[in-house]
Amino acid sequence: MKKDYKTIVVKVGSSSLTHAESGGLDLIKLEVLVRELTDLRNSGHRVILVTSGAIMVGRTALGFDARPERIDEKQACAAVGQARLMMMYQKLFAEYNQVCGQILITKDMVLNDTSWNNAHNTFNELLNLGVIPVVNENDSVATSEIESLDVFGDNDTLSAVVSNLVGADLLILLSDIDGLYTADPHTDPEAKFIRVVENLDSQIMSMGKSTTGSNAGTGGMATKLSAAKIAMASGTDMVIGSGEDFRNIHRITSGEEVGTLFVGNRDEGFDLKAYIE
Numbered sequence: 210m211k212k213d214y215k216t217i218v219v220k221v222g223s224s225s226l227t228h229a230e231s232g233g234l235d236l237i238k239l240e241v242l243v244r245e246l247t248d249l250r251n252s253g254h255r256v257i258l259v260t261s262g263a264i265m266v267g268r269t270a271l272g273f274d275a276r277p278e279r280i281d282e283k284q285a286c287a288a289v290g291q292a293r294l295m296m297m298y299q300k301l302f303a304e305y306n307q308v309c310g311q312i313l314i315t316k317d318m319v320l321n322d323t324s325w326n327n328a329h330n331t332f333n334e335l336l337n338l339g340v341i342p343v344v345n346e347n348d349s350v351a352t353s354e355i356e357s358l359d360v361f362g363d364n365d366t367l368s369a370v371v372s373n374l375v376g377a378d379l380l381i382l383l384s385d386i387d388g389l390y391t392a393d394p395h396t397d398p399e400a401k402f403i404r405v406v407e408n409l410d411s412q413i414m415s416m417g418k419s420t421t422g423s424n425a426g427t428g429g430m431a432t433k434l435s436a437a438k439i440a441m442a443s444g445t446d447m448v449i450g451s452g453e454d455f456r457n458i459h460r461i462t463s464g465e466e467v468g469t470l471f472v473g474n475r476d477e478g479f480d481l482k483a484y485i486e
Contacts, residue, residue: 212446214378214462216336217249220259220368222384225452227262232269234262234297238455243301245458246341250307254462255336257375258309259344259368260298266290291345298343310340313347319370320482332375344371365432366485369439369447373481380440381461382433383452388469389416389430406471409438437471439484444475 221242228235242258250256264283267290268276277283295311302309312331318324335342346367365382372380392400406413417431433449440447450457450468460467 212378212464214254214446216255216257216375216377217379217381217462218257218259218368218372218375218377219246219381219458220364220383221261221452221455222364222382223261223265224385225383225455226260227265227269232265234266234294236297239297240301242455242458243298243307244305245455247302247305247307248459249462250339250341255375257332257336257342257344257371257377258298259364259371260294261345261364262294263287263290263345266293294345295343302341308338308340309343310335312342312344314344314367314371315347316485319485325374329374332371336375344368365436366439369436369443369445370481370485372440372445372447373443376443377445379462380436380445380447381458382436382447382449383455383457384433384449385452386430386433386449387451387453388449389413389434391416403469404466406437406469407474409434409441409471414438439479439481441471441473442476442479443473443481445473447471447473 226235226239226242227233246256246258264276264286267286267288270289270293271286273282273286277286291313298309312328312335314328318328332342344367346364368380368382371377389403389406390400391403394400394402403413414434417429417434437447437449448461448468448470450461457467
């Protein structure tokens with residue numbers, strides 16, 4: 210798979226950032242993630258991180274025993290958690306002399322032409338300056354991800370939207386799912402791993418699952434296939450890989466066979482805004 214990727218978007222899910230037992234941030238894994246991204250940047254790549262975890266981190270800080278149910282509680286958790294999450298990213302990136310910057314996105318920004326162009330210009334300027342943008346949905350004021358899975362879905366679709374926005378060459382989705390299978394490998398021993406997908410036909414799309422293997426995030430295979438549809442139509446290669454080991458980032462970019470590769474093939478007729486509306 211080794212290609213000369215220039216702009217790379219990496220998305221990490223909540224379950225990959227936190228301890229399953231407590232919901233607290235896994236600082237060892239977070240440090241590895243930051244080191245991997247900084248090394249990518251040092252090697253000349255333009256790098257963007259799309260991060261989940263704000264609600265998870267906030268609920269731990271505010272003393273919730275489980276994921277809150279009410280929208281206002283989730284938004285409060287997101288407000289507290291996003292600040293804490295960004296503080297940790299700032300501190301860890303600073304250890305490697307790497308500057309990062311926060312960008313919070315809502316669905317309205319994607320659908321509004323002026324906001325879309327402003328975001329495009331902001332991303333490009335940050336990347337030109339060598340900054341690693343850290344992106345999340347603005348859950349403290351937007352409820353699209355909180356209320357349902359049909360918009361950004363634990364940031365899977367958001368990461369594909371960002372890839373389209375910046376013209377990324379590669380999108381890496383890292384979570385508790387290590388790739389695409391013909392069935393759920395946790396329940397079906399006959400499930401077969403799929404290494405490469407070149408065409409998202411109805412058979413592949415039917416493999417999407419609306420559930421996730423953890424209680425940390427909100428996404429599942431269905432949202433990852435939705436992201437693949439956007440990425441592939443945008444001409445972006447996409448890899449679904451395990452977030453258990455963030456060193457998979459350099460393994461993927463160096464050409465090792467990690468996860469499932471979805472091969473980008475630009476579709477000039479694809480209407481992103483109509484797709485996510």
